[in-house]
Amino acid sequence: MLKIKSYMKNEKPHWILETDDAVIKVALEEKLKEMIERNERIIKSKLETDIEYKRKLAEEVKRYKEYLIELSK
DSSP: OEEEEOSSTTSOOEEEEOOOHHHHHHHHHHHHHHHHHHHHHHHHOSSOOOHHHHHHHHHHHHHHHHHHHHHHO
16 A cells, blocks of 8 residues: 655655564465465476476575475464
């Protein structure tokens, strides 16, 4: 929700972004899950043959799963 606060007529409005932390948390969890699924699909794909790239993706998946665990606490 975006709100405007204006203290005086000659003062510029102050824009304040008010968001519930739970909304941000859910959005982060959804994006992390999407990224994990995408990377796991690439890792399992037979079209991608670069082993080093797959290794980096596997490290990212591990890190993203750790982030999800931290968010769920």
